[in-house]
Amino acid sequence: MSASCCDSGCSTTKAIPPRYRRVLWIALFANLLMFGVEVVAGWGADSASLLADAIDFLGDAANYGLSLFALTLAVTWRSRTAFAKGVTMGAFALFVFGQAGWHLYQGSVPDARVMGGISVLALLVNGGVAVMLYAYRTGDANMRSVWLCSRNDAIGNIAVMIAALGVFGSSSGWPDALVAFGMAALGLSSAISIIRQARMELRPSTVATSPAVIRS
Secondary structure (H helix, E strand, O other), X not given: OOHHHHHOOOOOHHHOOHHHHHHHHHHHHHHHHHHHHHHHHHHHHOOHHXXXXXXXXXHHHHHHHHHHHHOOOOHHHHHHHHHHHHHHHHHHHHHHHHHHHHHHHXXXXXXXXXXXXXXXXXXXXXXXXXXXXXXXOOOOXXXXXXXXXXXXXXXXXXXXXXXXXXXXXXXXXXXXXXXXXXXXXXXXXXXXXXXXHHHHHOOHHHOOOOOOOOXX
16 A cells, blocks of 8 residues: 555555454454453452453453454554554553552452452463464554554463462462552553554654564
8 A cells, every 4th residue: 555545544454354354353352251251250359460451351352443443544543543552551551550559558368269260261262362363463553552462461361370379379469469560561561662663653754664563
């Protein structure tokens, strides 16, 4: 697609593989389902890391929905959408920091068994989505943001499993809060990476070129 065509607002849908669109729809519904499961489990188990993961599922569902919408937009608008998603991810990370600090201050002890069981289920869902999106991890900022979301979620699920073991072994809530802090840090790092790449793509000199891959 030429720069002049994209500047005029033409659609870039033809440049998007049909399989990528199908993967996004699967990811969207899977994340909405897991959001509901983890909200109930997180509140019931009094787990900051599960609640953080639940909100992350909801944010990812919104990201996948925005990505599906962005597929019909010109390259410039797709990069702007990615920029907005990066800002949203950053805001989520700050929220998780607050939640983890509050639970640590309260000294609450979550249910390790519920944490472990739900994190295994979440890992299966996120792992499957991450595998399907792996081929698109080096695409434009919008594709990269989707891949980073799924990758971070799978890593977060493993961390919650480790936190569950820590809570079980120590009978305290600090492993749960520690993992929540780590998930927030990872989300903030990815948000910065997405924002930087989106800004680079929005520069006039890079509109007609392929986006550079920025390491998270």
